[in-house]
Amino acid sequence: MQNEIKHHLTDEILMGYAAGTLPEAFNLMVATHLSLCDTCRAHAESYDALGGELIAQTPGNDVTMDDDSFAATMSLIAGGAPDEIRVPRVAGSILPGPLQDYVRGDLDAVKWRAIGMGVKQAILPTSRDASARLLFIPAGAAMPDHGHKGTEMTMVLQGAFQDEDDYFARGDVEVADSDLHHTPVADIHEDCICLAVTDAPLEFQGLLPKIAQRFARI
Amino acid sequence: MFAGLDTTKSMEQPDPNVVAAAVTGHAGMEDSDGKRMLWVSHMVHIRDTRDQAAFKELFEHFAPRVKGFLVKSGADASLAEECAQEVMATCWHKAHMFDPARASVATWIFTIARNRKIDLLRKQRRPEPEDLGWGPEEDPDQADVLALQQESEQLGRAIAELPAAQRELVQRAYFGDLSHSEIADQTGLPLGTIKSRLRLALERLRHAMK
Numbered sequence: 001m002q003n004e005i006k007h008h009l010t011d012e013i014l015m016g017y018a019a020g021t022l023p024e025a026f027n028l029m030v031a032t033h034l035s036l037c038d039t040c041r042a043h044a045e046s047y048d049a050l051g052g053e054l055i056a057q058t059p060g061n062d063v064t065m066d067d068d069s070f071a072a073t074m075s076l077i078a079g080g081a082p083d084e085i086r087v088p089r090v091a092g093s094i095l096p097g098p099l100q101d102y103v104r105g106d107l108d109a110v111k112w113r114a115i116g117m118g119v120k121q122a123i124l125p126t127s128r129d130a131s132a133r134l135l136f137i138p139a140g141a142a143m144p145d146h147g148h149k150g151t152e153m154t155m156v157l158q159g160a161f162q163d164e165d166d167y168f169a170r171g172d173v174e175v176a177d178s179d180l181h182h183t184p185v186a187d188i189h190e191d192c193i194c195l196a197v198t199d200a201p202l203e204f205q206g207l208l209p210k211i212a213q214r215f216a217r218i
Numbered sequence: 219m220f221a222g223l224d225t226t227k228s229m230e231q232p233d234p235n236v237v238a239a240a241v242t243g244h245a246g247m248e249d250s251d252g253k254r255m256l257w258v259s260h261m262v263h264i265r266d267t268r269d270q271a272a273f274k275e276l277f278e279h280f281a282p283r284v285k286g287f288l289v290k291s292g293a294d295a296s297l298a299e300e301c302a303q304e305v306m307a308t309c310w311h312k313a314h315m316f317d318p319a320r321a322s323v324a325t326w327i328f329t330i331a332r333n334r335k336i337d338l339l340r341k342q343r344r345p346e347p348e349d350l351g352w353g354p355e356e357d358p359d360q361a362d363v364l365a366l367q368q369e370s371e372q373l374g375r376a377i378a379e380l381p382a383a384q385r386e387l388v389q390r391a392y393f394g395d396l397s398h399s400e401i402a403d404q405t406g407l408p409l410g411t412i413k414s415r416l417r418l419a420l421e422r423l424r425h426a427m428k
Contacts, residue, residue: 011417011420012398012413012416015391015416016391016397016398018332018392019332019391019392020332020333020335020336020340020344020395021391021395021396021397022397023342024340024342024343024344024345027336027342027344027345028345030345031345031346031347032345032347034347035347035348041347045320045321048321048325048328048329049321049322049325049370049373050373050377050388050392050423051325051328051329051332051392052321052322052324052325052326052327052328052329052370053322053324053325053370053373053374053377054328054377054388054389054392054393055280055283055284055287055324055327055328055331056283056322056324056374057374057377057378058283058286058287060279060282060283060286061282062286063282063283063285063286063289064282065281065282065285065299065302066299069277069281069299069302069303070274070277070278070281072303073277073281073303073306073307074270076303076304076307077307077310077311081311081312089348096347096348097347097348097349098345098346098347098348101345102345126342127340127341127342
């Protein structure tokens with residue numbers, strides 16, 4: 001499956017992930033995609049390497065450490081390593097590990113809310129500068145037509161969807177900027193589950209979805 | 219290593235004498251600060267023998283750089299100091315996780331500092347991808363280690379040789395906790411210019427890694 005991913009993350013997003021400048025919801029998208037995509041994982045590592053070289057090249061003499069800095073660090077070390085709580089992840093789930101951490105379990109732990117026309121969503125707890133949610137679109141159903149403010153990325157976890165231009169299957173990421181109006185339709189063969197992140201609220205066109213939007217916080 | 223910049227590079231077999239020199243910790247290669255392989259061997263000593271002298275040298279070199287990175291990212295001096303100490307303590311505790319066939323010591327420390335920055339300054343979680351299912355090997359192939367360290371040296375040189383305007387922009391993209399549109403606001407340059415200049419910088423780096 002892995003080498004069939006055709007739609008990848010952009011350089012800008014991968015660089016932002018390495019630099020640590022993305023909103024949490026975007027980091028969740030990247031970590032989820034990297035769990036499925038070796039190509040982007042290798043790219044992400046090279047952006048880490050870029051950060052490493054940049055830090056290596058800073059002069060190092062423009063900042064001084066406190067006088068007792070090394071001793072303080074040694075006593076930190078003597079205090080022992082901080083505990084790391086790692087929740088066991090379910091292998092073979094359609095939710096990659098990073099998503100399981102946010103859902104606090106596997107697919108059956110997702111708290112879906114219907115938002116109309118068979119579409120369901122579950123908003124994931126991230127920082128407020130961007131939002132992340134899981135979307136459930138019944139096989140063959142269309143998402144309401146919507147335009148975007150800001151950047152939206154949608155990654156397929158199960159099933160597939162098609163928009164005017166392309167076909168997206170598991171692991172594929174669709175990146176939509178403000179100029180794109182699109183109507184993705186879920187593939188007929190299977191219900192489609194996606195991770196969608198955006199740094200702005202979606203604006204739906206049409207009365208009914210707008211009301212649904214108000215209640216659904218999207 | 220630099221798959222993002224060059225996916226076609228083939229790995230050349232390094233000279234065995236150079237490898238032997240690298241293994242024993244005597245840097246058998248020239249690098250920008252002459253110490254790339256030395257840091258790798260220090261990490262091995264910290265991992266295997268809890269070598270405090272090696273750790274002190276590593277600390278003196280990297281702690282101020284980490285602190286500088288955190289200050290540029292918006293931490294005040296005392297928070298940056300505290301945080302840099304924690305980053306260096308993590309290097310000690312997690313020395314067994316460092317894999318010199320996958321990253322330079324500078325890269326590894328950078329990722330620890332970056333994660334601490336997100337945690338402390340942004341007060342956010344940092345989602346990490348699934349483990350690949352294999353940690354660092356007990357004794358990674360020294361040819362792989364040397365090849366990786368040489369590639370990061372090559373990358374370092376390529377960054378140093380970027381035109382000043384491009385290099386400065388790459389630095390801003392990493393140090394300063396700014397998105398590309400925030401950089402545009404700060405510099406007064408149009409977002410399109412920021413993006414194309416960064417793209418040019420990456421193209422140059424890719425070319426240099428061929």
